[in-house]
Amino acid sequence: MTARHGRINLIADKCTSCMLCVRECPVWCISLAAHAETEPAAAPGGRARTVNVLDDFSIDYGLCMFCGICIDVCPFEALEWNAIDDLVEVAREMTVHDRERLAR
Amino acid sequence: MNVSVEEWRTSAAAARADGGAWFAMLTAVDDPVAGVIDVVLVVGEPGTQQKQLRCAVDRTTPVLDSVADLWSGAAFAEREVHEMFGVDFAGNADLRPLLLPAGVEAPLRRDAGLGRRSATEWPGAVEPSDSAKVRRRPIVAIGADSENWAVEL
Amino acid sequence: MVLRVWSGGGRRYAVDEMALACCAVELAVDLPEFVAAELDSDVDAHVLVVAGTVSRAALPTVLARYEALPEPRHVIAFGACATSGGPYWDSYAVIPGIGEHLPVDVIVPGCPPRPHLLNAALETLAGVRDVVGSDS
Numbered sequence: 001m002t003a004r005h006g007r008i009n010l011i012a013d014k015c016t017s018c019m020l021c022v023r024e025c026p027v028w029c030i031s032l033a034a035h036a037e038t039e040p041a042a043a044p045g046g047r048a049r050t051v052n053v054l055d056d057f058s059i060d061y062g063l064c065m066f067c068g069i070c071i072d073v074c075p076f077e078a079l080e081w082n083a084i085d086d087l088v089e090v091a092r093e094m095t096v097h098d099r100e101r102l103a104r
Numbered sequence: 105m106n107v108s109v110e111e112w113r114t115s116a117a118a119a120r121a122d123g124g125a126w127f128a129m130l131t132a133v134d135d136p137v138a139g140v141i142d143v144v145l146v147v148g149e150p151g152t153q154q155k156q157l158r159c160a161v162d163r164t165t166p167v168l169d170s171v172a173d174l175w176s177g178a179a180f181a182e183r184e185v186h187e188m189f190g191v192d193f194a195g196n197a198d199l200r201p202l203l204l205p206a207g208v209e210a211p212l213r214r215d216a217g218l219g220r221r222s223a224t225e226w227p228g229a230v231e232p233s234d235s236a237k238v239r240r241r242p243i244v245a246i247g248a249d250s251e252n253w254a255v256e257l
Numbered sequence: 258m259v260l261r262v263w264s265g266g267g268r269r270y271a272v273d274e275m276a277l278a279c280c281a282v283e284l285a286v287d288l289p290e291f292v293a294a295e296l297d298s299d300v301d302a303h304v305l306v307v308a309g310t311v312s313r314a315a316l317p318t319v320l321a322r323y324e325a326l327p328e329p330r331h332v333i334a335f336g337a338c339a340t341s342g343g344p345y346w347d348s349y350a351v352i353p354g355i356g357e358h359l360p361v362d363v364i365v366p367g368c369p370p371r372p373h374l375l376n377a378a379l380e381t382l383a384g385v386r387d388v389v390g391s392d393s
Contacts, residue, residue, distance in 0.1 A: 023228030023245070027337075027344055028221075034232040052232045061366035062340040062354070087366040088374060088381045092356055095340065095366055205313055208349045221347035 004083035005066045010057055010102040014078035017052035021070035021079060029063035030070060032056065059102060061087055062095035106158050109168060116145060116171045119155045124148045127175035130182060132189045134214045139163050141189055141213075145171065145178075161191060170196035188212040258325065260302050262293035265379025269293055270390035272333075272379075273302040275322050277309025280336035280369040284308050291372045303389040304331045304382070306375065307359075310338035310345055311352040323359055331362045331386055333378050340364050362386055 017034035033056040039049045071079045082104065089095050107115040124147035133142040140160035148154035161168050170193040172179035182193040187201045190210035210216055226245045259274040261284075274284050284306065286292065305323050323332065334355055337343030342353030355361060362385070363378045382388055 017232040019228060019230075019232050025228075027346065028224065028227055028245075031227045032232065033230075060341075062364060063337060063343065063346060064366060065337055065344050065368035067368075085371055085374070086377065087370070088377050089364045089366070090362065090381065090385055092340070092354070092361070092364060095364055203314065203350070211349055218347040219349065220353065224347075 004081060004085070005068065006081060006083045006085035007061075007087060008059060008064070008066075008071065008102065009080050009082045009104045010099060011078045011080065012054055012057070012099060012103065014076045015054045015057065016076055016078075017054050018075065020073050020075065024069050024073045026067065026069065027063045027065055029060040031058045031060075054099075057099045057102065058096050060096045061089075062092060105156065106160070109159060109161060112157070112159050113169045113171065115157055116147075116174055119145075119147055119157060120174050122155070123152065124155045125175075127177035127181075128154060130171075130178050130185060132185045132191060132212075134163070134189060134212065135160075136163065136214050141166050141191055143168055143185065143191060147175070166191040167194055168192070169194050172196050258302065258322065260300070262300070263291060263375055263379055264293065265376050265390075266383055268383065268390045270304055270379050270383075270388060271300045271302040272304040272306050272375075273322060273326065275305055275307045275309075275319055277307065277311060277315060277319075278338060280308035280338065280367075283369040283372050284335070284375060286372045288372075291376055301327050301389070303327065303329060304333060304379070305359075306333045306335050307339040307355045308335040310343065311355050312350050313352060314350070316352055316358065319355060320358060329387060329389065331382055331388060332359050333363045333365065333375070333382065334361045335365045335367075335375060335378070336370055337366060337368045340366060343368060 017032060019032060022030045022032050034052040034054050036050050037053050039051050041048050071081060126147060126149040128146040128148065130145045133144065135142060141163055143159050143161060145157040146154055159168060168191060170182055172182060179196060179198065182196050183199050183202055185191050186193060186199040187204055188210060189212055193199065228245060259276060260271055261274055262269050262271050274281065303326060305326055307319060311319055334340045338345060339355050342351050345351040346353045363382045365374045365378050367374060
């Protein structure tokens with residue numbers, strides 16, 4: 001199946017806030033905010049772990065050049081192409097799509 | 105072939121006499137590590153044995169003799185190298201800028217920063233959370249592999 | 258003025274395509290589902306579509322093309338470069354989006370956006386503004 005460069009979707013459940021997409025984006029159009037939470041030990045005698053939990057994620061489609069580097073670099077496949085090709089906005093602020101608008 | 109600043113004109117004239125009457129290109133390569141700007145001259149028709157002369161000029165005060173009297177086409181190229189790299193060509197009376205607006209200097213030098221990008225906070229500079237983490241080597245933005253990348257234009 | 262008649266939401270609009278770079282190549286499409294084959298005589302464009310990177314040198318031309326449009330006039334920023342400077346937003350030679358200089362009514366993200374998005378943009382524009390056009 002060929003991925004069509006329509007829009008980009010975020011599958012938030014798969015995102016670990018590793019920041020790779022944010023760092024590799026050539027135009028710096030991705031922003032991410034997360035906070036740390038402690039997960040208790042998985043088994044008795046184990047260690048509690050610190051994990052990052054995603055708060056905010058946004059792509060500024062006004063800057064995005066649809067290169068797909070973010071999708072390619074994500075180790076957790078939390079970003080994917082959505083072939084629906086329908087982006088039209090009436091204000092520059094509205095080209096920034098937050099987590100809700102980026103959900104499938 | 106590499107020539108010194110002093111040999112530049114005589115070498116160019118020799119190249120012209122030796123089948124190099126056709127001016128192909130005059131350009132420059134900035135080498136901040138070596139502290140020089142390499143000015144590159146290519147003459148001779150494509151398809152024939154072209155001649156390439158390279159001259160390393162000092163980066164802080166880059167001056168080279170003009171060869172515009174040998175090839176009239178070189179005048180325009182020297183103007184462009186002057187505009188984009190800041191190299192002065194002694195003997196070329198017309199080194200007016202071609203494209204750049206006032207206030208933009210030698211943007212093809214490797215330490216010419218991308219003003220707007222360096223003024224913008226890189227979203228990737230933030231650690232995902234403020235948990236105390238062992239810092240590995242600091243993560244650097246793409247294209248920011250030298251200390252001077254953020255020089256203001 | 259590069260006058261072409263694009264459809265949008267069932268109506269047709271004469272637009273002035275300010276062709277600057279690759280986005281203009283997308284608009285050069287000549288298929289009837291996007292662009293009307295026939296141009297009505299004496300039609301005025303009221304919409305400027307800025308398609309491509311706005312370099313500093315090109316800016317006066319873009320502004321003059323906008324000034325030449327009769328009122329009511331509108332601007333569509335077509336593609337990332339016209340919206341924000343796109344991949345060149347950090348360049349000394351590029352204006353980071355025509356919105357710094359002109360009132361942009363509709364933005365079409367993309368690099369480049371496909372032609373059908375200009376039809377969609379015109380439909381959106383007609384939904385928020387009174388756009389002068391011809392009925393098809």
